[in-house]
Amino acid sequence: MPQEAGDAPGAGSSPAPARRRPRILDGWGLLVLPLVAFLLVVFVAPLVSILARSFTDPTTGLDNYRDFFGSPVYLDVLGNTFRISGLVTLVTLLLGFPYAYLMTLAPPLWRNLMLVAVLIPFWTSLLVRTFAWVLMLGDTGVVNQFLMSIGLIDEPTQLIRNQTGVLVGMVQVMLPYAVLPMFATMRQIDRRLVQAAEGLGARPISAFWRVYAPLTLPGVAASCLLVFISSIGFYVTPALLGGPKDMMIGELIVQQLSAVLRWGFASALAVVLLLVTAALLLLVSRIVNIGKFMGGER
Amino acid sequence: MNTKLLCRGALVLLAVLTALYLVAPVFFVIPTSFNDSSFLEFPPKAFSTRWYEAYFQDPAWINATLNSLQIGVWVTILSVVLGTAAALAMVRGRYPVKALVSGLVLAPVLVPYVIIALAVYAVFLEMGLTQSVLGFVLVHTALAVPFVVINVSAALVSFDERLEMAAMSLGANRVTTFLKVTLPCIAPSVAAGALFAFITSFDEVVTSVFLAGPDLSTLPVQMWSGVRVQIDPTVAAVSTMLLLVTLALFASAGLVRLFRARRLAEAA
Numbered sequence: 001m002p003q004e005a006g007d008a009p010g011a012g013s014s015p016a017p018a019r020r021r022p023r024i025l026d027g028w029g030l031l032v033l034p035l036v037a038f039l040l041v042v043f044v045a046p047l048v049s050i051l052a053r054s055f056t057d058p059t060t061g062l063d064n065y066r067d068f069f070g071s072p073v074y075l076d077v078l079g080n081t082f083r084i085s086g087l088v089t090l091v092t093l094l095l096g097f098p099y100a101y102l103m104t105l106a107p108p109l110w111r112n113l114m115l116v117a118v119l120i121p122f123w124t125s126l127l128v129r130t131f132a133w134v135l136m137l138g139d140t141g142v143v144n145q146f147l148m149s150i151g152l153i154d155e156p157t158q159l160i161r162n163q164t165g166v167l168v169g170m171v172q173v174m175l176p177y178a179v180l181p182m183f184a185t186m187r188q189i190d191r192r193l194v195q196a197a198e199g200l201g202a203r204p205i206s207a208f209w210r211v212y213a214p215l216t217l218p219g220v221a222a223s224c225l226l227v228f229i230s231s232i233g234f235y236v237t238p239a240l241l242g243g244p245k246d247m248m249i250g251e252l253i254v255q256q257l258s259a260v261l262r263w264g265f266a267s268a269l270a271v272v273l274l275l276v277t278a279a280l281l282l283l284v285s286r287i288v289n290i291g292k293f294m295g296g297e298r
Numbered sequence: 299m300n301t302k303l304l305c306r307g308a309l310v311l312l313a314v315l316t317a318l319y320l321v322a323p324v325f326f327v328i329p330t331s332f333n334d335s336s337f338l339e340f341p342p343k344a345f346s347t348r349w350y351e352a353y354f355q356d357p358a359w360i361n362a363t364l365n366s367l368q369i370g371v372w373v374t375i376l377s378v379v380l381g382t383a384a385a386l387a388m389v390r391g392r393y394p395v396k397a398l399v400s401g402l403v404l405a406p407v408l409v410p411y412v413i414i415a416l417a418v419y420a421v422f423l424e425m426g427l428t429q430s431v432l433g434f435v436l437v438h439t440a441l442a443v444p445f446v447v448i449n450v451s452a453a454l455v456s457f458d459e460r461l462e463m464a465a466m467s468l469g470a471n472r473v474t475t476f477l478k479v480t481l482p483c484i485a486p487s488v489a490a491g492a493l494f495a496f497i498t499s500f501d502e503v504v505t506s507v508f509l510a511g512p513d514l515s516t517l518p519v520q521m522w523s524g525v526r527v528q529i530d531p532t533v534a535a536v537s538t539m540l541l542l543v544t545l546a547l548f549a550s551a552g553l554v555r556l557f558r559a560r561r562l563a564e565a566a
Contacts, residue, residue, distance in 0.1 A: 028391030032399060035384035035443065039402055043440045046417035047409075053420065095316045102313045117317035123548045124324055125501045127518055128537040131525050132323030135330060135338055135534075142326070142340050175320060204302055233410020236503050240525055250412040257416065267420075270413045281408055 007110060009138035018167035045226045050267040057264030059265035083250045084163065086229035092178045092227050095171070097220065122176040130240050133169045134160060170231060177230065178223040185219025222288040228282045249273050324541060331534035338531050349535035359532065362520040365502040366500055369516065370430060378492050381446025381463035388447070389454040407444045411504040419508040429514040434506065438499035445498060446491035453487035486558065493551055495542060
């Protein structure tokens with residue numbers, strides 16, 4: 001059957017306007033300087049100072065890093081951080097992927113309602129939502145009441161100050177960041193490809209997994225990596241919903257500083273966290289344009 | 299066919315549960331705040347506004363709110379000015395090491411806030427900037443400015459530069475062209491950036507917890523201490539008020555956008 005080749009929507013870009021004289025710095029370019037100067041002083045300089053401090057406080061050398069990598073207690077915290085972030089990423093993907101997929105199928109009104117449900121947590125204060133979870137997941141909270149009323153449990157189970165609490169809180173925070181980019185990717189996919197596969201005899205399920213799913217892969221991979229990266233730096237949610245056994249590296253940094261005033265060690269932890277974050281971001285930037293990714297929605 | 303229907307049903311059920319999970323905490327807080335009990339039972343056994351009264355009668359809460367508003371306004375002004383200028387440069391200008399500068403401008407959103415908080419706290423402590431409005435404004439601006447840059451540069455990329463050429467060919471100079479043609483066109487995105495900047499500052503917990511102290515506290519810091527150790531029921535009232543304000547702000551921003559889109563559609 002002859003068929004017109006579908007034009008990829010939005011693929012054509014307007015021709016670049018003729019560029020002005022090739023100069024290294026022009027009038028418009030100067031306008032970036034105030035912000036660069038501001039960020040160098042307020043953001044970069046402090047980061048450099050803690051980098052230096054991690055090697056000099058209290059003694060010069062690698063002692064802080066040796067302490068960290070030599071101690072099972074601290075390595076456990078690093079392990080917790082990766083484990084919890086990995087679980088958050090997994091649950092976010094399991095809930096977010098079907099949700100984003102259904103958004104592409106839903107009629108406009110329902111799609112907008114689904115979008116609002118994603119945007120509401122996006123817009124509301126993290127602290128407010130975490131506070132709500134503290135109340136809802138407590139021993140006498142709604143969730144326990146509900147589970148007991150339907151007879152699933154006989155006495156309140158602990159849902160807070162443990163890993164469950166952290167996961168419930170963090171996944172709710174990260175879901176919008178996963179759903180929105182996945183929805184953006186899925187909306188671009190030409191559904192006729194799936195129809196073509198079915199027309200050629202593929203069962204719907206295998207058409208979905210072998211034609212549709214691979215096309216969503218770039219969006220899915222980027223979402224997962226961004227969720228993971230954001231998760232490893234979390235502080236507020238694990239501090240309020242997690243227990244002492246689930247301490248993540250962000251909490252350890254604060255604890256080392258406020259409880260024992262180990263500036264150098266806290267700085268070394270921050271440097272480790274920063275390096276892990278940077279390495280993963282480098283990986284993401286191979287997949288997508290991060291700037292576009294963050295500003296693309298809304 | 300049956301399996302397809304079953305799949306759809308399961309998908310819808312999962313999506314409904316996910317949507318509930320996303321909005322539940324938001325809508326849970328509102329009725330809870332009108333509790334008569336200090337245990338914040340749900341559903342509340344008796345209706346009361348005592349936690350709202352507690353908020354308005356406590357100078358600590360009121361001062362924290364005023365500080366947050368003051369800091370938020372300064373952050374908005376500073377980040378709109380710095381961010382819009384930078385967006386103009388990034389979209390239209392030429393300058394060395396462009397990729398590096400873009401990375402630098404986005405970095406504050408990508409670096410975990412705990413790290414920024416620790417680093418800035420260390421430096422500000424030596425400079426005497428902790429517990430000062432200036433200190434808060436500086437850090438919050440660094441965190442907020444990327445949102446302005448992202449919003450404004452997106453608008454500039456889609457802006458038709460021929461409009462400027464038309465204005466100039468009709469005799470307007472560069473400044474007039476910018477003020478009367480370019481700025482009105484990108485104004486909605488600047489406003490969106492400003493809204494994001496304000497909310498980023500108004501909501502910021504981590505860096506604020508480091509910088510705050512008995513002399514200067516902000517609303518999120520006050521809420522943090524009301525949840526961290528023991529639950530202060532006043533937080534429920536504060537949360538409800540915050541929710542209503544931010545939802546109203548974003549909803550009105552959304553409506554404005556909708557109206558503009560409709561007007562444009564009618565004009566076309």
